[in-house]
Each structure stands twice: as structure tokens, then as C-alpha cells.
Amino acid sequence: MSNQKNKSILLTGCAGFIGSNFIPYFLDKYPEYHLVNLDLLTYAGNLDNLKEIEQNERYTFIQGDICNRVLVEEIFETFDIKGVIHFAAESHVDNSIENPGVFIETNVNGTFILLDVAYKFWMDKPFIFKEGHEACRFHHISTDEVYGTLGEEGLFTEETPYAPNSPYSASKAGSDMIVRSYVHTYGMNTVITNCSNNYGPKQHDEKLIPTIIRKALNNENIPIYGDGKNIRDWLYVLDHCKGIDLVYHTGEQGEVYNIGGRNERNNNYIAQKICNILDNLKPKESGAYQELITYVEDRAGHDRRYAIDATKIEKELGWDADENFESGIIKTVKWYLDKYSVEYNLNSTSDLMKRT
Structure with missing residues (x-):
């Protein structure tokens, strides 16, 4: 049952990557919150990611599906949910190509169910909140992939037209549009x-970076799609968590905010950088890790370049990324070495950090 001294917030999909970084950060920063984590525990969800907070009295885990309306309604009633931060999504592009229906069901219909239950629980009718629910907010976590692909120049802004190119990005674009509709039709307090x-x-x-690390440590070929020149804007996960926090608490109702790291790197650079770090931390008995890099057939519909203009969140809300890619990737590689119980040269870690 809900602790009446604490405001209950429903978080979805937080046994996954971003959410499992967000919950410990959020619990630590806001002692007045009780966090309810609803997660189906698909292949991408792992409760080991949350061991550090599983005994926290202000945290409740519920295994279940966001598409189960009866369950979602029960959670709202039981915990008197006063806010939603919606992470849950099928997110792997390759899997969306093989099985798009699952992505439509979870990402589109699941988002609709969460929104509609929240609307009916928080509001008497369009634009009229129930007493005590005036500050309730629904925060939808989405992706830059909804904007499509970029040429060699330019950045995605909040005004960039949607042009999704995969079933995954199309499903996220659809969920964004449903959130938008609940703002304009019903007056819900949402942010994206x-x-x-x-x-x-x-x-x-x-995912790409864990795959490179794992394959290298196992002395296996490191697969890189196509020519390796596809570019992404890389954002360290804790910087993203801080951005979500800022938008949830201080963003304007109905607004969209892009969160990007201003760290454009292509896949060749990513693979080579990780190999160089491993050469320092855990040298091979012979040769270099880069020798394992292998180019494979490109992904169907592989977008060439994504890059975000984060000016709006920087200027309006004061957000700024603490990590650049070169500092964040060292922390990331070290975390995976610890995860795999691989001994490495601690002095090299210090030396690498000094050079970033």
C-alpha cells in the first residue's frame, strides 16, 4: 500500500537500462517520493539492475504489462499515483524489423492505456482536474529516431518534422502523437x-557498446554494420537521467524537449576507442583488439546520422551534460569489466581519465 507521507509516482520499464539508472538517482534526490516500478521483465529487463534499492521502503516493484488496463487501474487506485514517468518500450531496431507487431502493441497501445487511465484518475473532464490532482504530470520518454535521418549537416530540433524509418521509430512516433493529443484534447499535463x-x-x-566490449574480451569478431560510418549523438545515461528530472519538475506543460550529448561519433570511432581503452586496461596476450573489428551486412533501413540540438533544454531549464564521450566511455568500459569480473590495470584507468 502507498505510504501516505510520500507522493507516489509510477515509473514504467525501470528494470531496463535507462530506468534502472534513473530510479536510484531519483530515490536519493527526492526523499518525499514513493516510486512504483511497473515492468514486464522481458529479455531487456533485469532486477539485478536494481539490487541496490530493492529493500528501500520508498520503492515498490510490480511485475506486469502496461497493456493490462485492469492492472494499471489497480496500481493508480492502490498507490494514489500522482505522476507518471513512462520509460517502458520495446526499443531494439533489429527486433522491430523481425517482429513489428510487438512494438506497436507495447509502444503505442501501452502508452495509450497509461495515458487514458491517468486522465480518468486525475481529471473530472477535459481541462478540469480533480481536487488534489492539479499538479499531476505524465512524462513520456521518447527517442530522436522519430525524426528520421540527417544528411552530413544539421541537427534535430523540437520543430523537426517526424519521419520515422523503422517499425521501432514509427511506434515511438505514434506514442508521441497520442501524448500530444491528450494535451490538446483533454488538457492533460504532459511533457515529452x-x-x-x-x-x-x-x-x-x-546493444552496440556492450557488444563491442564483450566480443573483444572474448577474443571474438567485433561486428560493425556496413562501412561503420553511421553517426549517432551519444549521451551518457546519468546525464539523461538529470535531464528527465529537470523536465519532469520544471518543463512547461505540453512541451517537448530534446536531450542530446553533443557527442557525434561514428561506429568506427566507437569501436576503435573502446579497443584502445581495453588495450590499456586489459591488454591482449598478443596483438591489439582493433584486429577483431569485422564489417558485416548493413541493417535494413539503417539511418545514416542522428544529432540533437539540445539548446532548448539548456537555455530554458539550465541542463548541461557533465560527461563528454571520451570521459563517459572510460567509466562505461570500467563498469563492464567489473561486471564480468575482469581484472584490469587500475593505474591505466587513472591515466586514461587524465587524458580526456
């Missing part, structure tokens, strides 16, 4: 953040 590529601790092994 669209982030660039996150990296850091607790990311699922299937």
Missing part, C-alpha cells in the same frame, strides 16, 4: 523528452 543514443552502466548486452 526525445533523447539521443544513451550509453553507460546496465545497458543490455545486445
Whole structure:
């Protein structure tokens, strides 16, 4: 049951990468909050990511599906939910190509159910909040992939037209539009953040950076799509968490905020940088890790470049990324070495940090 001394906030999908970094940060910063984590625990969710807070009396975990309306309604009633931060999503582009239906169901219909339950629980009718629910807010976490792809120049802004190119990004674009509709039709207090590529601790092994680290340590080929020149704007996960915090608490109702790290790097650079770090921290018995880099057939519909203009959140809310890619990737590699119980040269870690 809800602790009546604490304001209850529903967080979805927080056994995954970004959410499992967010919850410990949020619990520590806001002692007045009780956090309810609803997660289906699909392949991307892992409760080991949350061991550090599982005994916290201000944290409740519920295993369940955001598409289960009865369950979502029960959670709102039981805990008197006063806010939602919605992370839950199917997010792997390759999987969306193989099985797009799951992405539509979770990302579009799941978002609709959460929104609609919140609307009915918080509001008497369009634009009229129930007494005691006037400050309730729904924060939808989205992606820069909804904007499509960029040429060699330019940045995604909050005014960039949507042009999704994969079933994943199309499903996220659809969920963004449903959130937008609940602002304009019903007067709900919502905000949306669209982030660039996150990296850091607790990311699922299937993603690019963990794959490079794992393959290198196992002395296996490191697969890179196409020519490796696809560019992404990389954002350290804790910097993203701080941005979400700022937008949830101080963002303007109905607004969209892009969160990006201003760290454009192509996949070749990412692979080579990680290999160089590993050469320092955990040298191979012979040769260099870069020798393992192998180019494979490109992904279908692979967007060439993403890059976010974060000016709005920087200027209006005062957000700024603490990590550049070169500092964040060292912390990330070190975390995975610890995860895999790999001994490494601690002195090299210090030397690498000094050079960033």
C-alpha cells in the first residue's frame, strides 16, 4: 500500500537500462517520493539492475504489462499515483524489423492505456482536474529516431518534422502523437523528452557498446554494420537521467524537449576507442583488439546520422551534460569489466581519465 507521507509516482520499464539508472538517482534526490516500478521483465529487463534499492521502503516493484488496463487501474487506485514517468518500450531496431507487431502493441497501445487511465484518475473532464490532482504530470520518454535521418549537416530540433524509418521509430512516433493529443484534447499535463543514443552502466548486452566490449574480451569478431560510418549523438545515461528530472519538475506543460550529448561519433570511432581503452586496461596476450573489428551486412533501413540540438533544454531549464564521450566511455568500459569480473590495470584507468 502507498505510504501516505510520500507522493507516489509510477515509473514504467525501470528494470531496463535507462530506468534502472534513473530510479536510484531519483530515490536519493527526492526523499518525499514513493516510486512504483511497473515492468514486464522481458529479455531487456533485469532486477539485478536494481539490487541496490530493492529493500528501500520508498520503492515498490510490480511485475506486469502496461497493456493490462485492469492492472494499471489497480496500481493508480492502490498507490494514489500522482505522476507518471513512462520509460517502458520495446526499443531494439533489429527486433522491430523481425517482429513489428510487438512494438506497436507495447509502444503505442501501452502508452495509450497509461495515458487514458491517468486522465480518468486525475481529471473530472477535459481541462478540469480533480481536487488534489492539479499538479499531476505524465512524462513520456521518447527517442530522436522519430525524426528520421540527417544528411552530413544539421541537427534535430523540437520543430523537426517526424519521419520515422523503422517499425521501432514509427511506434515511438505514434506514442508521441497520442501524448500530444491528450494535451490538446483533454488538457492533460504532459511533457515529452526525445533523447539521443544513451550509453553507460546496465545497458543490455545486445546493444552496440556492450557488444563491442564483450566480443573483444572474448577474443571474438567485433561486428560493425556496413562501412561503420553511421553517426549517432551519444549521451551518457546519468546525464539523461538529470535531464528527465529537470523536465519532469520544471518543463512547461505540453512541451517537448530534446536531450542530446553533443557527442557525434561514428561506429568506427566507437569501436576503435573502446579497443584502445581495453588495450590499456586489459591488454591482449598478443596483438591489439582493433584486429577483431569485422564489417558485416548493413541493417535494413539503417539511418545514416542522428544529432540533437539540445539548446532548448539548456537555455530554458539550465541542463548541461557533465560527461563528454571520451570521459563517459572510460567509466562505461570500467563498469563492464567489473561486471564480468575482469581484472584490469587500475593505474591505466587513472591515466586514461587524465587524458580526456
